[in-house]
Amino acid sequence: MDKKEFGRKQRIMEASLRDVKTTLSVISNVVAVGIGLKESGRKFTEKISYRVFVAVKKDLAELKPEEIIPAAIDGIPTDVLTPYSVVNDSGVCGEERMTLSMKRPLRAGIAVSGDSTSYGTLGWFGKLDDGTDVLLTSKHVLYDGINQIDLRKLKTAQPRLGKPAGCFCPASGNDNVIGDSVIGIRNIHSSGDTSADCAIARIHPELASDIVLEITNDSTAEILTVTGTASAVIGDN
Structure with missing residues (x-):
């Protein structure tokens, strides 16, 4: 996908992002939703996606039906991720x-x-x-x-x-x-x-x-x- 096509899709997704957030926020494990490149094997792919951050990533077999994040929304793939963890270092904070x-x-x-x-x-x-x-x-x-x-x-x-x-x-x-x-x-x-x-x-x-x-x-x-x-x-x- 070339840069112009990326931009076109990104603008469409931005217009729908609030609704997508509202839809996914009812799932208890979801903490944030954004737009970005889909990851595979800890590397970015060429596919634009809705990046869905969850508190704990679980196997599909462990999830209840209402906890399952759809593989795609309006034809756009989702990417389920866990957020980065930032730990406060008390020896640095405030200095x-x-x-x-x-x-x-x-x-x-x-x-x-x-x-x-x-x-x-x-x-x-x-x-x-x-x-x-x-x-x-x-x-x-x-x-x-x-x-x-x-x-x-x-x-x-x-x-x-x-x-x-x-x-x-x-x-x-x-x-x-x-x-x-x-x-x-x-x-x-x-x-x-x-x-x-x-x-x-x-x-x-x-x-x-x-x-x-x-x-x-x-x-x-x-x-x-x-x-x-x-x-x-x-x-x-």
Whole structure:
């Protein structure tokens, strides 16, 4: 299936997603429903599906008739999955302010900001279609907490926006700018709906050349390494 066909199917599924959620939510084991590529053998296939997350995945023989998730809905296959488990580490939780240090080269897990007072976490990296390196974070980190799409091109700093010195000596001041924002999307609803809070910022080329593909910061000794690439969206939207 080509990208345009993926996009067409995705838009149809998005229009029906609320009804699909309502239908499946009556099944006691279902915790969430979304749209994405169907998995097989822990690998993504080329089939778009309704991804149905259940608290516990059971064999078909163990299920009552009313607990069985249909193999397809309106001709679209379903994919039954268990959600990722996130465990709170009490030794790290609450210590995010320890990450407010300048980090070069850039890596995930460090502080970024669009101003001089607040900050948030650099989540990961990506590339635009033209090959431009970008960082991924939340809209409230680079823009604000308003539910809307924001296309303003604003300074993105690490760790926070500084104030350059008032002279021409490059060593006397640094505003910490590492790039500029591209887009911010925030659409937060009640817990029963799909929500989004994300933003993308271009990274200055001189800082993009030596990005470290790790996730860590000063509040933990743990270092997570990531390999491989994947498309950020299924279709064109």
